[in-house]
Amino acid sequence: MEKFIMICGYGGVAFELCKILLDNKNYITEKYNLDLKLKSIVGRHGQLYEEKGIDLEALLKFGKGSSAIEEYAKQKKLTLNTNIVFEGDVLVESTPTDLESGEPGLTYALKALDSGMNVVFASKGALVTNYKLISTKAANLGLKINYSGATAAALPTLDIGENSLSGARIKSIRGILNGTTNFILTEMFTNDINFEEALKNAQERGIAEKNPKLDISGFDSACKLLLIANKIFNKQYDISKVHIKGIDRLSDEDIHLVKANGQTIKLIATAEFDGKEVSMEVAPIPVSKTDMFSSVNGTNKCIAYNTFEMGQIFCAGGASDPMGAGAAVLKDIINLYK
Ligand SMILES: NC(=O)c1ccc[n+]([C@@H]2O[C@H](COP(=O)([O-])OP(=O)(O)OC[C@H]3O[C@@H](n4cnc5c(N)ncnc54)[C@H](OP(=O)(O)O)[C@@H]3O)[C@@H](O)[C@H]2O)c1
CATH class of the missing domain: 3.40.50.720 (NAD(P)-binding Rossmann-like Domain)
Known part of the structure; x- marks a missing residue:
């Protein structure tokens, strides 16, 4: 053909x-x-x-x-x-x-x-x-x-939901959708450095842009989440529907508390479907060491689909070049x- x-x-x-x-x-x-x-x-x-x-x-x-x-x-x-x-x-x-x-x-x-x-x-x-x-x-x-x-x-963010889960109803989608912020958070939590230092490291390695606003504000993740949710749930929402909190709004106190609890923070994009509407949020969220998301480090990304009939499907990695x-x-x- x-x-x-x-x-x-x-x-x-x-x-x-x-x-x-x-x-x-x-x-x-x-x-x-x-x-x-x-x-x-x-x-x-x-x-x-x-x-x-x-x-x-x-x-x-x-x-x-x-x-x-x-x-x-x-x-x-x-x-x-x-x-x-x-x-x-x-x-x-x-x-x-x-x-x-x-x-x-x-x-x-x-x-x-x-x-x-x-x-x-x-x-x-x-x-x-x-x-x-x-x-x-x-x-x-x-x-x-x-x-x-x-x-x-x-990373097959859409293919899983569009093809592999055809026989199931999707309850929610969770993902780490931005490699730059995941790199910064990994640096902060594994090397015990502050946000400014981690951002500087990311910029020196060419991972973060000189103007990192789009990534650290959570807006890039929100755009990806919106496009995924619109296709998977057959909606036509616009970006105002996504509640966005970036990693730039994390306080030292937040970080201290999460570390003291033996957890780490990931910038997580979530879309939840109530059968009618989809609620969407991007926010830095504490995750425990047993959560699959805690093992997604550096510039890696991941997506997890939660379904009624097929349980949870998790996928990580994929070249983002x-x-x-x-x-x-x-x-x-x-x-x-x-
Ligand atoms: N790079 C990645 O890893 C990646 C991953 C996923 C998605 N994306 C997205 O994919 C798109 C392309 O990425 P890229 O890395 O290939 O970007 P890029 O290297 O900046 O290439 C963009 C190209 O578009 C050309 N261009 C600019 N204005 C144009 C116009 N009015 N009409 C026609 N061509 C025009 C540019 O021309 P000049 O050569 O004259 O500047 C350049 O060659 C971007 O939207 C990016 O966000 C990129």
């Missing part, structure tokens, strides 16, 4: 996706009966378009970024489209995440849906700001939106055609 892919945003994730598409081409065809071809890539300054498919081997030699597309076009004597053509079976949205406007991903995703394309998101911005608009449009047009890569990269995210995007594409 031949399927054509269009990519918006050719950064680290899209580069890794292209590498996997090239390296695993035969495997994908044999295992899934899918012949995936990349027809176009939209960069910051225009669209690279090739009717019969872009030569991935040649493209990858130029590295990643909009400049790589421009170099490839120059070598092949092609001109970049400034009027973007939305054509193909699936759009991969991998531009930078903007949690205020949702752009540029929002415009790209809506245009792709209007052109009859399914959309696979690595970025979160459009979904967090405009979930209702995007999911309603997709449903009305009979199209699909998948976004594993946007909800903790390789561009290659892990690129592979998660490919999984979402493959799942569209299973």
Whole structure:
């Protein structure tokens, strides 16, 4: 089965996706009966378009970024489209995440849906700001939106709830969804250092951004939780529905007390379903040493589903780098055609 892919945003994730598409081409065809071809890539300054498919081997030699597309076009004597053509079976949205406007991903995703394309998101911005608009449009047009890569990269946060638990009713979902804050908390509790020192360590190792607000405030975890809960419980909530408390609001006294009790603290995202509505919260929570969450350390993440019929299912780990995210995007594409 031949399927054509269009990519918006050719950064680290899209580069890794292209590498996997090239390296695993035969495997994908044999295992899934899918012949995936990349027809176009939209960069910051225009669209690279090739009717019969872009030569991935040649493209990858130029590295990643909009400049790589421009170099490839120059070598092949092609001109970049400034009027973007939305054509193909699936759009991969991998531009930078903007949690205020949702752009540029929002415009790209809506245009792709209007052109009859399914959309696979690595970025979160459009979904967090405009979930209702995007999911309603997709449903009305009979199209699909998948976004594993946007909800903790390789950790199968959505797949478990969407596929593996089909025969059960889900009561609640709990997760450690942000690697940066988990690293900071692990440092604080295992190396007995304070928040400021732990944050500095994370920044020095490139784990935390210079401006770590999105992570330490709990907002990144809340965005992931919202997207997971909306898909699993078939809702269209917005971010205001999530109660958020970050690790930046932990007092020395809180920490002292938890340590004295032989516990540790984890930033836990929880969604509880009462059969009608879902309540969602992100908060630093004390966990005992016997809780499975206490063994999830460093930049690792995890998710646990609690069900009526199948009990509790717990999953931890998974690469949270561009290659892990690129592979998660490919999984979402493959799942569209299973
Ligand atoms: N990196 C990860 O491990 C990871 C994991 C999960 C999810 N994600 C999400 O996946 C998305 C992509 O991540 P990434 O690491 O690949 O980011 P990235 O390296 O910053 O790549 C983003 C790309 O988008 C391009 N771009 C910017 N504005 C654009 C526009 N208006 N139209 C088209 N392209 C535009 C950039 O162009 P220039 O090259 O000119 O800057 C860049 O090449 C992000 O939303 C990120 O949050 C990333």
